[in-house]
Amino acid sequence: MFVIGIGPGNPQDRTHRAERAVSCCSTIVGYAPYVESIADLCEGKDTYTSGMMQEADRCRMALQKAVAGATVALVSSGDAGVYGMAGLAMEMAAAENLSVEIEVVAGVSAANAAAAQLGAPLMLDSATISLSDLLVPWETIITRLQAVAAADMVVSLYNPRSKKRVRQLEEAAAIFRHYRPGTTPVGIVTAAGDKNQQVVYSDLEHFLDEEIGMRSLVIIGNSTTRLIDGRMVTPRGYYR
Template sequence: MIYVIGIGPGKLDHMTKEAIDCLRNSQVIIGYKTYINLIKDLIKDKEIIENGMRQEIDRCNMALEISSKGKSVALISGGDSGVYGMAGLIYELNSKRDKKERIKVVQGVTSCISAASSLGAPLMNDFCQISLSDLMTPWKQIEKRLELASQADFVICLYNPKSKGRPEHLSYAFKIMEKYKNSNTPVGIVKNAGRDNEEVYVMDFGRMNFDLCDMATMVIIGNKETYIDNGKIITPRGYKI
């Protein structure tokens, strides 16, 4: 049995009871070492297998192999395992096996939800999530998604906004969006959402500070109705008040 567990931001308070129970019921824990470190107090009596970034296929294959030998396995993702996490990959690999392993996806709190709670209520109307990482998706396709989402006036949540290998992607994204987002559109920046070292910033689109952002940052850009009140971002749902 493989439990594909989203651990949310990584703090016990922000994990679901189901996620905690499945971790405790698993014999082997497999995950990216950064996420393993976030839950080490919960799994100190378990067999732990950890590795680095871009080794997702290896982790999934190990989980399938260990599960096939009769052990219960927890495959760890940050946030929610079905949102840029391990759920899709483990299902894809399992679909190619002659003997399928049992898989259960255990939900977690994804970054945009955690960040939104710190910013106020920015996601009260239609929103979308776009990753600026072009490791898996061609940049031209990401540009098109940014263009159309902005034109449709979605609130936009940007995952993986900036890294050392692609320091300009976030500024490029803002250049695409500025055709449809005015300079007063609220922007929320949350670094390390839901963790002890969380940082929260609220500003206007026209005063965006790209230097604040890195791979551990969630950026949320409002729609035409979104506004800032007392330091919080609010996107109206449409109630007549």
């Protein structure tokens, strides 16, 4: 079984290894929009899709098909190893005694794709934090936000806000506002790689006013991040 990162969504951002792995499988399992985005590779294959929050069901289905002898591709957007399905597959296979050889195929992560659209905000040390408190206690997330903010690291925020969940991003903004000036650059990329992609440049004081949703990734700069010719850049320091 392959757990495959198909990149941010545009076929142009897939790797050859990911495409080859999908192509050599007989069975494709994934969240419906992700499988849809690789429809060109799935012709004639058994495909199984399900909706959001059905991760464990999809994973079990994929493992069971593999145990039954199929070569299976379990697909994630971005990189399958970053808030994706790779870890769940390994955990479930071991816990349920499903003897399946699992190979992870890395992809371009959502943070890296968003950074390329914004300029070069992740040139130096950075952190990746999800604001979803479905699986991690909010107190733990707060501790991490504070640590990263105090240590002057750039941060990529995954799952920043949903229709029901708006408080987390406000709290995160307040934490960073405590350590960094309101003029600190903040970049927002929504639906990266998609034809509806939106790239917004804002700052720590104003970015909460922007449209930010489930498909957005928010990058908050550090003390050296600045706009250069309209792009968000964290200079590495080569150029002095």
